[in-house]
Amino acid sequence: MRIxxxxxxxxxxxGGAEIFTDTLVEQLRARGHxxxxxxxxxxxxxxxxxxxxxFTWRLLDLTEADGRPIDMVVATKFPSYVVRHPEKRVWLxxxxxxxxxxxxxxLGQFGEAPEERALRRKVQELDRVTLGEATRLFATSRNVAxxxxxSTGLVAEVLPHPAQALxxxxxxxxxxxxxxxxxxxxKRVDLLVEAAAADPSLRVVIAGDGPERxxxxxxxxxxxxxxxxxxxxxxxxxxxxxxxxxCFATFYAPVDEDFGLGPYESFLSGKPVITATxxxxxxxxxxxxxxxxxxxxxxxxxxxAAAWLxxxxxxxxxxxxxxxxxxxxxTWERAIARLLA
Amino acid sequence: xxxxxxxxxxxxxxxxxxxPPERSGIADYSxxxxxxxxxxCDVVVAKRGGKRAPRGTDLCVYHVGNNPDAHGWxxxxxxxxxxxxxxxxxxxxxxxxxxxxxxxxxxGYLDAMEREGGVVGRLLGHAVLDKRIxxxxxxxxxxxxxAGEVLDLATGLIVHSRxxxxxxxxxxxxxxxxxxxxxxxxxxxxxxxxxxxxxxxGTFGNxxxxxxxxxxxxxxxxxxxGRPRAGLLLVGAASPGFDxxxxxxxxxxxxxGIEREGFVDESRLWALMKAADxxxxxxxxxxxxxxxxxxxxxxxxxxLVVSDVGWFAELPDEVALKVPVGEREVxxxxxxxxxxxxxxxxxxxxxxxxxxxxxxxHDLDRVAELYVAALEQxxxxxxxxxxxxxxxxxAAAEVxxxxDTPEAAEIAxxxxxxxxxx
Numbered sequence: 001m002r003i004x005x006x007x008x009x010x011x012x013x014x015g016g017a018e019i020f021t022d023t024l025v026e027q028l029r030a031r032g033h034x035x036x037x038x039x040x041x042x043x044x045x046x047x048x049x050x051x052x053x054x055f056t057w058r059l060l061d062l063t064e065a066d067g068r069p070i071d072m073v074v075a076t077k078f079p080s081y082v083v084r085h086p087e088k089r090v091w092l093x094x095x096x097x098x099x100x101x102x103x104x105x106x107l108g109q110f111g112e113a114p115e116e117r118a119l120r121r122k123v124q125e126l127d128r129v130t131l132g133e134a135t136r137l138f139a140t141s142r143n144v145a146x147x148x149x150x151s152t153g154l155v156a157e158v159l160p161h162p163a164q165a166l167x168x169x170x171x172x173x174x175x176x177x178x179x180x181x182x183x184x185x186x187k188r189v190d191l192l193v194e195a196a197a198a199d200p201s202l203r204v205v206i207a208g209d210g211p212e213r214x215x216x217x218x219x220x221x222x223x224x225x226x227x228x229x230x231x232x233x234x235x236x237x238x239x240x241x242x243x244x245x246x247c248f249a250t251f252y253a254p255v256d257e258d259f260g261l262g263p264y265e266s267f268l269s270g271k272p273v274i275t276a277t278x279x280x281x282x283x284x285x286x287x288x289x290x291x292x293x294x295x296x297x298x299x300x301x302x303x304x305a306a307a308w309l310x311x312x313x314x315x316x317x318x319x320x321x322x323x324x325x326x327x328x329x330x331t332w333e334r335a336i337a338r339l340l341a
Numbered sequence: 342x343x344x345x346x347x348x349x350x351x352x353x354x355x356x357x358x359x360x361p362p363e364r365s366g367i368a369d370y371s372x373x374x375x376x377x378x379x380x381x382c383d384v385v386v387a388k389r390g391g392k393r394a395p396r397g398t399d400l401c402v403y404h405v406g407n408n409p410d411a412h413g414w415x416x417x418x419x420x421x422x423x424x425x426x427x428x429x430x431x432x433x434x435x436x437x438x439x440x441x442x443x444x445x446x447x448x449g450y451l452d453a454m455e456r457e458g459g460v461v462g463r464l465l466g467h468a469v470l471d472k473r474i475x476x477x478x479x480x481x482x483x484x485x486x487x488a489g490e491v492l493d494l495a496t497g498l499i500v501h502s503r504x505x506x507x508x509x510x511x512x513x514x515x516x517x518x519x520x521x522x523x524x525x526x527x528x529x530x531x532x533x534x535x536x537x538x539x540x541x542x543g544t545f546g547n548x549x550x551x552x553x554x555x556x557x558x559x560x561x562x563x564x565x566x567g568r569p570r571a572g573l574l575l576v577g578a579a580s581p582g583f584d585x586x587x588x589x590x591x592x593x594x595x596x597x598g599i600e601r602e603g604f605v606d607e608s609r610l611w612a613l614m615k616a617a618d619x620x621x622x623x624x625x626x627x628x629x630x631x632x633x634x635x636x637x638x639x640x641x642x643x644x645l646v647v648s649d650v651g652w653f654a655e656l657p658d659e660v661a662l663k664v665p666v667g668e669r670e671v672x673x674x675x676x677x678x679x680x681x682x683x684x685x686x687x688x689x690x691x692x693x694x695x696x697x698x699x700x701x702x703h704d705l706d707r708v709a710e711l712y713v714a715a716l717e718q719x720x721x722x723x724x725x726x727x728x729x730x731x732x733x734x735x736a737a738a739e740v741x742x743x744x745d746t747p748e749a750a751e752i753a754x755x756x757x758x759x760x761x762x763x
Contacts, residue, residue, distance in 0.1 A: 048728035051761060055733065058755045082759060114352050114399045115728075118721025121714050122761070129759050 001071040001340070002034045004062050006080035008042035013210075014234075015182040016261050017077055017093050019164050024074070024091075027332040038062065042079065045109065048119060050096065054079030054126060074339065075134075082130045090134040091339060092144055092156060094258040099123040100151050101256060107186055128152045138339065140259040141281040159338055162330045163264040166237055170270035170320065171245040173313040176203040177274070177306045178247035180240065180262055183210030187254045188276070190219055194299035195251075197223035199307055204229045204251075207243060244269035248316055249309040253297060256280035264330065267291065267323030272316050274305045291323035352720050353383045355394035357418050358404035358427075359411045360386060366633040367406045367429050373524055377709035382716065392418045400720040402499075405491055406430050407628055409439020416440060419494050425719045426495035431505045431629025433491060434482035442470070453487050483626040488512060497719035499712070501631040502652035508629060517722065519715040523631045525640045525703035531608065533615035536600050538572015540682050542646075543617025545610065545634040549580035553623035553648060553670070555588060560674035562592040568682055571598065576613050578604045614638065618688060619681045620645050623674075625666040627651035636703060642696030644688045646677045659694035729761050 005028075007021045021037060028035035040057060044050040062070050062085050075081035077093035098109035099120045110120040131137060131154055139145035139156035148156050181187040189206060193216055196202045206216070206229065213231065220229045235243065244250070244265060252262035253276035260282040263273045267285070273292035275282045288294035293305035309316045356375070359368040371386075378384050385395050392414070394401045401424030403415050416436070419426065441449035447470045454466035462485060468474045477485055492498070492509055498518040500506050506518045542561065548554050554575070561573045573594075579585050589595045602613065614620070620638035624630075627650045635653070638645055639660065647653040649663035656663070662677040664670060681688050733752060734744075742748045756762040 048725055048732065051729050052732040055756065055761060058759055112351055114721030115724035117352055117717035118725045121718045122725050125760055
């Protein structure tokens with residue numbers, strides 16, 4: 001089949017959704033399909049720009065390319081699913097969250113003026129119409145599916161996607177807790193920095209880059225944890241696998257995350273995960289006392305959980321093994337079979 | 342309307358509606374919904390008779406029903422400041438007659454009739470004024486809905502059924518319309534009333550011909566021949582001229598089987614509703630209304646028998662047996678009553694589906710959320726549409742796509758597909 005995988009692109013930003021779609025294309029090609037990323041730059045501000053940029057997708061004609069038909073499009077996150085196609089499948093990574101659960105929170109975008117309230121509603125209406133056109137609708141997690149159903153009434157099949165291909169291995173119980181995330185506010189990496197400040201015995205490695213990096217580095221400096229918190233930046237796949245292999249646990253506690261690849265990657269390396277009670281998607285696989293620690297989103301609680309896992313290597317290893325059994329079940333073979341069925 | 346300031350906070354809505362202690366289904370509806378709306382936006386209820394919205398109001402919302410006493414002042418306020426209309430009845434003939442003939446404004450009535458029915462309408466209007474024919478609002482209001490003026494003034498329309506939305510579209514209304522279910526009433530505690538009947542059918546509301554009471558009595562009398570223990574509970578005031586006693590006598594129902602109560606207060610109504618095994622809620626002709634008593638039946642988890650018209654026809658088959666109106670109406674009604682009398686398992690399944698429907702579709706918070714979504718779109722949607730269209734039009738013009746080109750038409754079509762057009 002000829003399949004166009006649609007994703008919006010925020011220029012110069014690269015994160016889990018990009019890794020997911022790149023890998024999807026590779027995996028489709030490995031199974032004999034002609035697959036290609038179709039990407040359109042996305043800017044969601046100011047004002048009604050979120051709608052006009054989304055509308056750009058509607059003007060694309062992806063029914064054929066170079067005189068040959070495109071059999072299917074697979075749209076992923078807002079606003080790529082605004083695209084038209086008779087065989088539009090949506091594997092929903094997330095909707096435009098500012099119009100939903102992030103509204104009126106500090107991560108929200110829309111003010112109280114009538115035109116801003118109406119703009120938010122218009123985004124919701126756009127979702128209802130364009131997601132409703134999908135011939136099949138999948139969501140990467142129960143969390144994403146639940147939000148979708150609550151907000152639009154549309155029911156999606158839950159289809160988690162596998163983690164990126166790394167040389168996952170477990171080199172034993174190391175001496176640091178690892179965070180792998182794009183550094184933006186919603187990922188709450190500052191909780192981990194503050195946890196290191198709360199427990200002077202804690203060592204931390206933060207992999208990833210993003211708009212919050214400078215603030216986080218300043219915070220680490222201000223708290224005097226510079227020597228124990230290392231900012232590794234954007235690392236190579238080899239280095240990432242090494243970090244997973246040598247940490248004693250990972251920290252992954254975004255606010256109401258859609259899905260979260262972090263726990264799967266951690267489990268594939270046999271490492272437990274520390275997350276927060278309000279982390280959303282990760283809670284579908286991170287279970288307290290089974291595959292990791294689920295704590296209040298407070299630095300002291302994170303510090304306590306990290307210290308406990310560091311000081312209890314047998315339990316940490318057992319949690320990692322339990323998590324591993326979950327993660328290995330999520331394969332591209334199964335995911336693609338369902339996606340294309 | 343006064344200019345809005347950013348610090349004014351949430352969208353401000355002025356609500357023009359009858360409220361308790363006024364006795365009307367729409368007053369009950371507004372009282373039920375108001376607290377949930379106030380949790381989500383800034384709502385001020387206009388004083389009865391008021392014609393202006395308070396300063397700083399973003400949007401006026403008018404509840405319009407067919408009763409001129411309850412809604413006349415609301416239509417007058419709507420004439421002054423157009424806004425969102427919550428159209429509880431589609432047929433407004435009685436309202437318009439009250440606002441015109443009722444105020445010695447025969448010309449107004451003639452104009453309304455002409456607007457809808459052309460010259461024939463005007464001539465019929467004359468015939469009514471000259472008392473040559475019976476009042477049309479009594480005999481055939483459905484043939485002349487007279488909703489045109491209200492629809493013209495509406496900047497947005499909230500309705501409870503697809504039926505009313507479609508009728509409004511047929512009547513030429515082209516603005517935004519939202520179908521929002523009637524909220525379910527919370528079921529009060531307290532026992533069911535003790536009423537004889539195995540099973541007990543119940544019908545609640547005015548006792549008259551448009552509630553198909555003659556057909557129901559006829560059908561029930563036939564069912565009772567084979568089921569002498571069956572009962573029919575008739576609750577509600579009889580309309581003037583509806584001779585119930587004579588009908589009961591003629592059908593042999595004056596000796597038993599009928600439990601009769603006139604107008605009852607809310608708590609007695611609920612107790613009686615709880616007692617009935619099956620709720621019968623028939624209607625024809627329909628004015629496009631939603632039945633508050635049918636909504637109560639859903640909340641109570643009772644199986645329904647309804648007429649296959651208007652809003653009633655949109656109830657899912659799992660919760661309601663639908664009886665076509667017409668020549669064989671009584672026969673169909675007998676079959677429906679017989680089925681529910683003989684199959685307690687069907688009654689239970691339908692009742693469970695009814696309760697689930699009330700919980701899922703008519704949940705008060707859900708309805709309030711849909712309302713606020715509609716009101717927010719109504720208040721700011723025009724500005725958003727302008728901004729989107731302006732942005733797209735500018736981009737198109739910059740690359741030489743003129744307004745009347747096929748490319749512009751294609752863009753307009755795509756905008757319309759995703760409801761971003763005007």
